[in-house]
Amino acid sequence: MTDFTRTKSRFAIPDGVIYLDGNSLGPLPVAAADRVGRMISEEWGKHLIKGWNVAGWMTQPRRIGDRIGRLIGAADGTVVVGDTLSIKVYQALASALELNPSRRVILSDTGNFPSDLxxxxxxxxxxxxGYELKVVAPEDVEAAIDETIAVLMLTEVDYRTGRLHDMRALTRKAHAAGALTVWDLAHSAGALPVELENAEADFAVGCTYKYLNAGPGAPAFIYVAPKHADTARPALSGWMGHHAPFAFDLDYRAGPGIERMRVGTPPIIAMAALDAALDVWDGVSMTDVRHASIALADLFIREVEARCPELTLASPRDGKRRGSQVSFRHPEGYAIMQALIARDVIGDFRAPDMMRFGLTPLYIGEAEVRAAVDIIADVLTNRRWDTAEYRKKALVT
Amino acid sequence: MTDFTRTKSRFAIPDGVIYLDGNSLGPLPVAAADRVGRMISEEWGKHLIKGWNVAGWMTQPRRIGDRIGRLIGAADGTVVVGDTLSIKVYQALASALELNPSRRVILSDTGNFPSDLxxxxxxxxxxxxGYELKVVAPEDVEAAIDETIAVLMLTEVDYRTGRLHDMRALTRKAHAAGALTVWDLAHSAGALPVELENAEADFAVGCTYKYLNAGPGAPAFIYVAPKHADTARPALSGWMGHHAPFAFDLDYRAGPGIERMRVGTPPIIAMAALDAALDVWDGVSMTDVRHASIALADLFIREVEARCPELTLASPRDGKRRGSQVSFRHPEGYAIMQALIARDVIGDFRAPDMMRFGLTPLYIGEAEVRAAVDIIADVLTNRRWDTAEYRKKALVT
Known part of the structure; x- marks a missing residue:
């Protein structure tokens, strides 16, 4: 049984803050600052260029990729870390399209993260x-899979509503129709059990700054199913994906398997934070996380609906069809969220009217959920959001 | 006059080490560890998601881009930070090709960094x-520029030999032939005066982990000339380059000017190190750096040639035609370099036979050059490199 008291102690969350935005940026793992400091002072400072070998920098994208792989049902050697999620989407989609050369339609949905589109x-x-990007409503995806589709490209958990696609069923249907799949795990990795191999996903990508808590702009990852890994042509054919990067040949030869999805020099400082953040997962069962997450979200929905009738649930009511966040709509959602943040209940807002609350059992428990609802109810009942200050839009929402 | 005693004091170089590999990975600026630690503990730890606004994370790629711009002759608002150099090469080349749609030849040279090719x-x-990548010898580039060329894509300073292209003359010739230019400044930025605007470069890209000392895998940058910045189509059209990223529209609309060359979420932890590293340049004249660099390299060449006749100079003898490194060839260059590194004279090796020595006045002076040559002479004269241990190839050279 996962000890969530222990996991909570491994995060440095400011006193009084109820942090319900781990679906956007995970909080700071206590060990991260020291780990990064050590990497900088000891590895970079003392080893200098030798760090590439003696500190293992060069092999970290694979080593840390394997650590992430264990959280998403992927075998060792199938995941590699680097770049940003948008870049990884580009790589996955470009390779997938070439593996299905006779077709011209990419199927996605309006619940996909806009950057993927x-x-x-x-x-x-x-x-x-002549390629076409066909974007349908999430509930219409299954019916839209047919023999014209080259690639089905979806984000498993909708970034606004938390609606969860059935990865296995949709992948099966895609394969039956002769399509390949690209799954974005931005709101899945660390949020719920993902079984890439069992689901027979072809490609998957994700970020590490949400439920994996690796810090702002932390590197992304990509998974390629073993059956494609040696045949997928990397569109972004950088030297780190070369068969022999330090031979400095003039011609590109793709490296073996997942190595070819590496592009440029790996982000060593950021990977130190990621490595420390992944330590939090030692001894954590993703099944326990899932059960706790659903229980917290069910409680949150029940309490909010009972006390804040102005809010409209935007997430699936059935926990099994939801990721690890709950969203409510309100026409003044932006101002309400600013008022909540001023009271240290931190969620976020997605246009046009969506307030998002991430419920992450690693550091959120029933007490935090109840305390958050008290404040949400106060802000709404007493219209504490109704000020010019809270209506003023910031650059980042 | 630049005070190089002061600049040297701003780097944490281990006692006894003569670091001649700043052309591969710059040493640790003293301030970087604290700056990154503060970013992690104060900004991420305390502000959490609010850091995107209150700590200015979202605008850093532009703000730090402007700081780099000042070192490479680029106006404010023309440089943006992010991704890796390979990704930035891809962006620049893809956009440049579309701006010259009737032509099909990219001209480059064998001195370009392989990843660019x-x-x-x-x-x-x-x-x-039907595109063709035409790769000629560096000395044949000028003659190969003709009216078939869509884009001239070169690295200004050859990563192996340090040979310096004449950016202004080649750009002028390219423009006269109707071609656009993409310049890679990996070995130029922070090494010598670069005048992108005066040279009328169309696109430029570079990394920050060499002469800008921002740490292993530090983010790259891209410059787009103002005349192209609002028309270049970004091939890697991620949300951070969108006109309104937080509107979450389903359709992409490129942001204004250089903003469109942003792709995914910016690497905030790594940018903190970069920001600290750029502080070292306050009060430094790039002209002074250049004069000192040439003087150090001339001294190094003179002393090495006098005392180590086995070594063959691979760099231009004329300092004005060289970057900030000196390379020597030797059939046993790899083993010799390992022996030097064991003696704390740190350079590096590039296949098949090239030993590279970066001479960076920010932290290297005449005393270090003379001490390094003493050790090089000893290693060669007494064949101290001639052991199995030093011949054993590491993953990274």
Whole structure:
């Protein structure tokens, strides 16, 4: 049984803050600052260039990729860390399209994170050979899978509503129709059990700054199913994915398997924080996390609906169909969220009217949920959000 | 006059080490560890998600881009930080090709860093419409510029030999022939005066972990000339380059100017180190750096040639045609370099036979050069490199 008191003690959350935004940026793991400091002072400072070998920098994208793989049902040697999620989406989609060369339709949905759609449309514009990005409503995805689809590209958990796609069923249907799949795990990795191999996903990508708590702008990851890993052509063919990067050949030869999805020099300082953040998961059962997350979210929904009738639930009511967040709509959602943040109940807002609350058992328990609802109820009942200050939009919401 | 005693005091170089590899990975600026520690503990730890606004994270790629711009002759608002150099090469080349749509040849040279060539060939394979990557010898570049060339893509300073291209003259010739230019400043930024605007470069890219000393895998940067910045289509169209990232529109609209070259979530922890590293440049004249660098390199060449006749100079003898490194060839260069590193004279090796020595006045002076040559002479004269241990190839050279 996972000890959530212990996991909570491993995060440095400021006193009085109820942090319900781990779905956007996870909080600081206590060990991260020291780990990064040591990496900088000891490894970079003392080893200098030798750090690439003696401190194992060069192999970290694979080593840390394996650690992430264990959290998402992927075998060792199938996940590699680097770049940003948008870049990893580009790589996955570009490779997947080439593996299915006779088809011209990418199927996605309006619940996909916009950047994934932007990246896809940018890629298709570059390719300029009749590709179509077909974007349907999430509930229409299954019916839209047919034999025209080259690649089904979805984010498993909707960033606004928390709605959870059935990865296994949709992948099976895609495969039956001759399509490949690209799954974005941004709101899945660390939030719920993911079984990439069992689901037979072809490609998957994700970020590490949400439920994996690796810090702002932490590196992303990519998974390629073993059956594709040696045949997928890397569109972003950088030297770190070369068969022999330090031979400095003039011609590119893709490295073996997942190595070819590496691009440029790996972000060593950021990976030190990621490595420390992954230590939190030692001894944690993802099944326990899932059960606790659903229980917390069910409690949150029940209490909010009982006390704040102005709010409309935007997330699935059935916990099994939800990720690890709960969203409510309100026309003044932005101002309400600013008022909550001023009271140290930190969630976030997604246009046009969505307030998001991440419920992460690693550091959130029933007491925090109840305390948060008290404040939400006060802010709404007493219209504490109704000020010019709280309506003023910041650059980042 | 730049005070190089002061700049040297701002680096944490281990006692006894003569660090001649700043052309590969710059040493640790003293202030970097604290700056990163503060960013982690204070900004991430205390502000959590609010850091995007209150700590200015979201605007850092532009703010720090401007700081880099001042070192490379680029106006404010023309440089943005993010990703890796290979990714930035991809962006620059993809945009440049589209701006010159009637042509199909990319001209580069064998002195370009292999990853740039790999990235180009990967892009051309994706585009699949008759593009050709023409790679000539560095001395043949000028003559090869003709009216078939879409884009001239060069690294200004050769990573092996330190040979310096004439950016202004080649850009002028390229423009006269109707070609655009992409300049890689990996071995230029922080090494010598770069005048992107005066040279009328169209695109430029660079890394920050060499002469800018921002740490292993530090983020890259991209420059787009103002005349192209609002028309260049970003091939990697991620949400951070969107006109309104937090509107979460389903359709991509490129942001204004250089903003569109942003892709994914910026690497905040790594940028804290970069910001601290750039502080070292306050009060430093790049002209002084250049004069000192040439004087150090001239001394190094003179002394090495006098005392180590087995070594063959691989760099231009004329300091004005060289970057800030000196390279010597020797068939046993790898083993010799390992023996030097064991004696704390740290340079590096590039296949097949090249020993590289970076001479960076910020922290290297005449005393270090003379001490290094003493050790090089001893290692060669007494064949101290001639052991099995030193011949054993490491993963990273």
């Amino acid at each position: 932007y990246i896809a449309s940018g890629l298709l514009e570059s390719l300029d050979r | 790999y990235i180009a060939s990967g892009l051309l394979e994706s585009l699949d419409r």
